[in-house]
Amino acid sequence: MKTNPLLQIIKYAVLALFTFVFGYPIFLMIVSSFKENAEIFTNPLSLPTSFNLDNYIEVWEVVNFSNYIVNSLIVSSSAVFIVLFVSSLAGYYLSRYRFKWNPYLLGFFMIGLMLPMKLAVIPLYMTMLKLGLVDTLFALIFIYVAGGIPFAVFLFYGFFRTVPRALEDSARLDGCNDFQVYYRIVLPIMKPAISIVGIVNLINVWNDFFYPLIFIRTDSLSTIPLGMLTLFGEYDTQWNLLFAGLTLSSLPMIIAFLFASRQFMDSLTEGAVK
Amino acid sequence: MTKIKRKNRYKKHLVHLFILPAALLYGVFQLYPLISAALNSFYSFNGFERVDFIGFQNFITLFTEKPYKDFFLNAFSHNWIYFFVTVITQLIISLILALIIHSKIKGKEFFKSMFFLPKLLSVIVIGFLFSLILNPTRGALNTLLEAIGLEAFTRPWLGDMSTALLSVIFVDSWASIGFSMLIFLAGLQAIDKEIFEAARIDGANSFTVLFRITIPMIGPALMIMTVLTFIGSFETFEYVFAMQGSSGGPYYSTDVLTTFFYRLAFGTVDGGQAIGLGSAVAVVLFIIIGMATSIILFVFKRKDFER
Numbered sequence: 001m002k003t004n005p006l007l008q009i010i011k012y013a014v015l016a017l018f019t020f021v022f023g024y025p026i027f028l029m030i031v032s033s034f035k036e037n038a039e040i041f042t043n044p045l046s047l048p049t050s051f052n053l054d055n056y057i058e059v060w061e062v063v064n065f066s067n068y069i070v071n072s073l074i075v076s077s078s079a080v081f082i083v084l085f086v087s088s089l090a091g092y093y094l095s096r097y098r099f100k101w102n103p104y105l106l107g108f109f110m111i112g113l114m115l116p117m118k119l120a121v122i123p124l125y126m127t128m129l130k131l132g133l134v135d136t137l138f139a140l141i142f143i144y145v146a147g148g149i150p151f152a153v154f155l156f157y158g159f160f161r162t163v164p165r166a167l168e169d170s171a172r173l174d175g176c177n178d179f180q181v182y183y184r185i186v187l188p189i190m191k192p193a194i195s196i197v198g199i200v201n202l203i204n205v206w207n208d209f210f211y212p213l214i215f216i217r218t219d220s221l222s223t224i225p226l227g228m229l230t231l232f233g234e235y236d237t238q239w240n241l242l243f244a245g246l247t248l249s250s251l252p253m254i255i256a257f258l259f260a261s262r263q264f265m266d267s268l269t270e271g272a273v274k
Numbered sequence: 275m276t277k278i279k280r281k282n283r284y285k286k287h288l289v290h291l292f293i294l295p296a297a298l299l300y301g302v303f304q305l306y307p308l309i310s311a312a313l314n315s316f317y318s319f320n321g322f323e324r325v326d327f328i329g330f331q332n333f334i335t336l337f338t339e340k341p342y343k344d345f346f347l348n349a350f351s352h353n354w355i356y357f358f359v360t361v362i363t364q365l366i367i368s369l370i371l372a373l374i375i376h377s378k379i380k381g382k383e384f385f386k387s388m389f390f391l392p393k394l395l396s397v398i399v400i401g402f403l404f405s406l407i408l409n410p411t412r413g414a415l416n417t418l419l420e421a422i423g424l425e426a427f428t429r430p431w432l433g434d435m436s437t438a439l440l441s442v443i444f445v446d447s448w449a450s451i452g453f454s455m456l457i458f459l460a461g462l463q464a465i466d467k468e469i470f471e472a473a474r475i476d477g478a479n480s481f482t483v484l485f486r487i488t489i490p491m492i493g494p495a496l497m498i499m500t501v502l503t504f505i506g507s508f509e510t511f512e513y514v515f516a517m518q519g520s521s522g523g524p525y526y527s528t529d530v531l532t533t534f535f536y537r538l539a540f541g542t543v544d545g546g547q548a549i550g551l552g553s554a555v556a557v558v559l560f561i562i563i564g565m566a567t568s569i570i571l572f573v574f575k576r577k578d579f580e581r
Contacts, residue, residue: 008379011374011377011379014370014371014374015371015374015375015379015381015385018367018371018385018388018389019385019388019389022388022391022392022448022452025392025403025404025448026391026392028407028414040412044413044414044417045417045421082299085295086295086296086299089291089292089293089295089296090292090293090295090296090297092292093290093292093293094293097289105293108305109296109300110571111305111308112300112305112308113571114563114564114567114568115308115560115564115567116505116509116559116560117304117308118509118511118532119308119556119559119560120307120308120311120556121307121311121539122311122314122322122539122549122552123306123307123310123311123314124303124307125322127302127303127306127307129322142299142303143303145299145303146299146300146302146303149296149299149300149304150300150304178289179288182292203393203394207394207397209398209512210511225397225398225399228396228398228399228402229398232402239406239412242402242406246399246402246403249399250394250395250396254391254395256394257387257391257394261383261387261390264390264394265386265387268393268453268456269459269460270460272453272457272502
């Protein structure tokens with residue numbers, strides 16, 4: 001088709017405008033994190049006059065930032081790993097074995113897809129209170145695992161239904177038991193489904209603020225997003241520290257995205273479409 | 275012979291270990307709390323303790339008694355505004371961006387990544403970042419407007435009742451456009467190229483192709499995104515909380531059902547905690563969101579249940 005030059009110019013103009021709209025706030029956040037507080041106040045839009053990391057060092061010292069990072073890492077990695085493990089087993093069970101209760105089990109998991117879990121926070125709080133898990137990282141891990149299971153089970157279930165059984169049958173003939181079939185044959189061929197579930201859950205868990213807000217009381221047990229609340233509560237006039245904190249908390253995800261932008265975008269799209 | 279049979283049966287039972295951990299974790303930490311939250315709406319409470327079964331009294335109080343009735347209607351109407359504005363600011367813009375990126379242009383990957391970037395940041399980080407950018411005296415937006423000669427448009431974006439809710443919605447859209455753009459792109463890429471060939475041979479111009487072929491063909495994606503936007507507009511909490519606090523300031527002009535729920539559950543509406551009333555709000559949201567989700571699940575994903 002012939003391309004109309006005027007139309008092409010309009011297209012690039014729109015794209016440039018939105019690149020500015022999306023890029024500038026993030027650029028501003030990073031640039032301001034190198035400025036002194038007075039400099040942000042007098043020249044909010046200018047580039048920093050010097051490039052120094054003082055703000056980062058100070059943020060690291062005034063709040064428990066290293067704790068926040070460690071807590072976020074523990075919670076995210078455990079939650080993602082457990083979701084992958086238990087949901088892939090469940091999805092395999094639902095697609096490969098034809099028990100008469102399987103349709104009811106699917107319905108059972110579907111309720112979790114339909115209703116917002118946030119609104120169940122009071123009974124959840126009481127359950128955690130009874131189990132002695134309030135103000136522990138275990139509370140967060142259990143919640144994120146439970147919250148991730150319905151989506152993951154459905155995705156794995158759909159995935160296994162597209163994989164032919166022939167491979168598994170031949171492994172069974174060679175004398176593998178059910179778990180060996182799962183571990184040696186099934187796991188290796190389901191990398192695409194694992195990356196979708198893994199990335200979707202990683203982004204959700206890493207960035208979540210709501211559950212730490214309710215369940216974590218001790219500052220040293222905060223995850224990064226909850227730590228931001230502490231920072232903004234205590235240093236609300238020192239914008240240099242606030243910008244440095246925001247940049248620091250966004251950096252891990254932005255770096256991961258630079259290395260694997262395709263996987264991130266493809267996973268989230270397929271996760272939503274499937 | 276019998277020995278082998280018994281061994282096989284033993285193994286068959288072990289298979290149920292596959293479903294057990296997922297069912298247990300999900301049952302205890304999600305399904306049970308959801309059911310319990312729904313049941314709580316029929317009880318009166320003393321702190322966290324259920325006292326009496328009172329039928330629909332919590333709902334009657336919520337819908338008919340001051341101040342709850344006014345809070346509820348106020349928040350409920352904001353959720354609807356949130357939805358309608360988001361359809362324009364998020365869906366229509368992301369559809370336009372997807373159409374442009376899908377057409378013949380250079381640098382597709384760069385623009386896609388750029389627009390998607392905000393989705394990776396925590397909602398609380400985005401909320402806080404924009405509360406700084408939209409700050410009336412020191413914020414970048416007002417400074418920028420002054421710098422380009424638009425002083426007349428500077429205002430306390432988050433502090434002015436007429437712009438507060440719109441500002442929150444804009445920030446939400448800023449973060450979500452990239453994702454819906456990717457969904458639309460996936461829909462556009464799935465359209466068979468031959469249809470466009472055929473249309474061109476029949477002499478259709480690009481305007482006709484867009485409205486007669488492209489948009490109808492991505493109808494399902496459009497429908498799913500509209501429903502997802504609807505659900506998002508009724509579940510929204512973090513942006514309001516980060517930028518306007520749990521009371522949806524200024525003067526409740528950004529209050530939504532989830533922040534109203536949060537205050538009832540953790541105690542600042544009319545003094546103490548009101549878990550029964552909070553649960554009634556939760557049930558209203560369960561019904562609204564549950565109905566919307568069933569549209570997606572049963573209309574678009576029926577294939578999962580056909581065996």
